[in-house]
Amino acid sequence: MKEKNPWHTPVTIIITVIGVIAIVALVTVAVLQNRPLPQKYKYGIVLDAGSSHTALYIYEWPAEKDNNTGRVEQTHFCKVKGPGISSYASAPVKAGESLRLCMEEAKQWVPGKRHHQTPLYLGATAGMRLLNMESSSASAKVFQAVEGALQKFPFSYQGARILSGQDEGAFGWVTVNYLDERLKQGLETRGALDLGGASTQISFVSDNYDGSESPSNSVTFRLYGNDYNLYTHSFLCYGKDQALRMTQAHQSQAGPATVLDPCFHPGYTATKNYSVLYDSPCVSDRKPKDAPDTFTHIGIGDFLQCQAAIKSVFNFTSCKYSRCSFNGVLQPLLQGPYGAFSAYYFVMNFLNLTDTSVLLEDVKEKLKRYCAINWDQIMQQHPGVKLKYLAEYCFSGTYILTLLTEGYNFTSESYSDIKFIKKIKGSDAGWTLGYMLNLTNMIPAEAPDTPPLPHAGYVSIVSVIAVLLFILFIASLHPLWPRCSKQPQIV
Ligand SMILES: Nc1nc2c(ncn2[C@@H]2O[C@H](COP(=O)(O)OP(=O)(O)OP(=O)(O)O)[C@@H](O)[C@H]2O)c(=O)[nH]1
Numbered sequence: 237m238k239e240k241n242p243w244h245t246p247v248t249i250i251i252t253v254i255g256v257i258a259i260v261a262l263v264t265v266a267v268l269q270n271r272p273l274p275q276k277y278k279y280g281i282v283l284d285a286g287s288s289h290t291a292l293y294i295y296e297w298p299a300e301k302d303n304n305t306g307r308v309e310q311t312h313f314c315k316v317k318g319p320g321i322s323s324y325a326s327a328p329v330k331a332g333e334s335l336r337l338c339m340e341e342a343k344q345w346v347p348g349k350r351h352h353q354t355p356l357y358l359g360a361t362a363g364m365r366l367l368n369m370e371s372s373s374a375s376a377k378v379f380q381a382v383e384g385a386l387q388k389f390p391f392s393y394q395g396a397r398i399l400s401g402q403d404e405g406a407f408g409w410v411t412v413n414y415l416d417e418r419l420k421q422g423l424e425t426r427g428a429l430d431l432g433g434a435s436t437q438i439s440f441v442s443d444n445y446d447g448s449e450s451p452s453n454s455v456t457f458r459l460y461g462n463d464y465n466l467y468t469h470s471f472l473c474y475g476k477d478q479a480l481r482m483t484q485a486h487q488s489q490a491g492p493a494t495v496l497d498p499c500f501h502p503g504y505t506a507t508k509n510y511s512v513l514y515d516s517p518c519v520s521d522r523k524p525k526d527a528p529d530t531f532t533h534i535g536i537g538d539f540l541q542c543q544a545a546i547k548s549v550f551n552f553t554s555c556k557y558s559r560c561s562f563n564g565v566l567q568p569l570l571q572g573p574y575g576a577f578s579a580y581y582f583v584m585n586f587l588n589l590t591d592t593s594v595l596l597e598d599v600k601e602k603l604k605r606y607c608a609i610n611w612d613q614i615m616q617q618h619p620g621v622k623l624k625y626l627a628e629y630c631f632s633g634t635y636i637l638t639l640l641t642e643g644y645n646f647t648s649e650s651y652s653d654i655k656f657i658k659k660i661k662g663s664d665a666g667w668t669l670g671y672m673l674n675l676t677n678m679i680p681a682e683a684p685d686t687p688p689l690p691h692a693g694y695v696s697i698v699s700v701i702a703v704l705l706f707i708l709f710i711a712s713l714h715p716l717w718p719r720c721s722k723q724p725q726i727v
């Protein structure tokens with residue numbers, strides 16, 4: 237008689253079916269329990285009201301991960317047409333109107349049902365700092381007009397204010413290190429170098445700096461369970477537009493009718509107005525008394541002379557601290573690496589000088605040759621480039637190298653620690669992201685509790701255990717299993 241296969245009994249079939257259902261159920265539960273919910277996003281909007289222009293940034297992050305890290309991303313950028321809001325001092329209403337187009341764009345980019353809960357911030361920097369110094373009532377009127385315009389939009393308006401230089405430097409540093417995920421991972425941080433139109437910031441962590449020498453240059457943070465003692469300084473008037481004014485003011489102190497300028501290309505000539513050149517608190521006290529209304533600005537394209545002219549706007553004579561950069565400002569020993577953004581990037585990128593593995597001496601040599609090129613040739617080589625920018629690249633490049641080496645004391649060696657950057661992982665380097673992260677408490681002081689395993693890890697482990705249990709279970713039911721091995725013979 238044919239022996240009946242014990243695997244084919246109804247009982248084993250039922251057990252097998254139940255086992256399979258159990259595995260499927262276990263895996264399903266594991267998957268469902270840890271599965272991320274369908275992605276919903278939250279948004280934040282920051283307006284960077286700079287001295288030269290205003291820009292709008294929209295950030296987004298997964299709604300249920302407010303407190304998590306490295307997740308906030310820039311989704312949209314809009315450059316406001318026209319100059320910075322501080323230029324509207326004589327027609328403040330226009331400052332508000334200028335923001336309208338970008339704000340309309342923001343309405344399209346943020347889903348309608350999120351409009352009311354989306355915070356909207358405006359931070360103004362050195363242009364408004366200077367206007368406020370000149371006339372606090374004029375700056376108040378500009379803010380009033382801007383507020384009025386922003387409140388017409390459906391977002392959750394959180395106010396407009398002038399950032400201190402310290403905040404500007406510190407939030408730029410937070411942005412860079414947040415995007416690099418250096419904060420979350422507790423890695424060595426990257427210093428931040430920001431070159432604007434009216435001010436420039438340097439911020440870095442240095443082991444030999446405890447903040448006590450100059451409290452106004454230090455900002456302390458506790459982020460993700462790590463303490464940071466940040467050195468930061470903002471030099472008002474040392475942004476590239478104001479530095480150009482100061483350099484030209486130095487060259488035209490006697491009020492001549494012709495100014496020969498080594499920072500402009502040979503062949504460059506333009507008629508300029510003395511009152512326009514001196515219309516800024518950075519230079520107004522140096523305005524020559526008996527100057528004519530206009531002067532002829534003539535380029536001679538000489539890098540070394542240009543560098544000497546730029547050096548004259550830095551003061552190296554006194555330092556009451558252990559060490560200084562310039563103008564008697566404390567600066568601890570440099571400690572790399574550094575990220576240099578905004579005008580540092582625009583200028584060095586245009587000049588093809590972003591590669592800092594090239595020797596500093598060679599960079600200077602290249603710039604020297606560039607400055608000596610005739611203005612006609614420069615215009616021919618770069619059709620379509622805004623002439624104002626084009627005329628100033630020789631000055632701007634020379635200013636950047638002078639500021640870094642003579643001002644901040646970068647050497648041929650430490651120069652290679654600098655990386656010229658515009659974006660990090662799709663988000664612009666600048667103070668705006670750090671500012672928003674701070675105001676929305678998005679970076680926790682302590683490290684967040686992260687699950688020991690990612691979601692996929694849980695699913696795999698539960699599945700493997702379920703399969704093993706099932707095999708064991710079936711094996712224990714197999715009628716032949718224990719009897720297959722040699723049974724002791726009872727004689
Ligand atoms: N070449 C070039 N220059 C630019 C560009 N965008 C801005 N600039 C100039 O670079 C300088 C710095 O620009 P920003 O960083 O936007 O300066 P800002 O924020 O307006 O000024 P601050 O208030 O001092 O920070 C200014 O002189 C601008 O005119 C660009 O796309 N190309």
Ligand SMILES: [Ca+2]
Nearest residue numbers: 286361432578
């Ligand atoms: Ca800026």
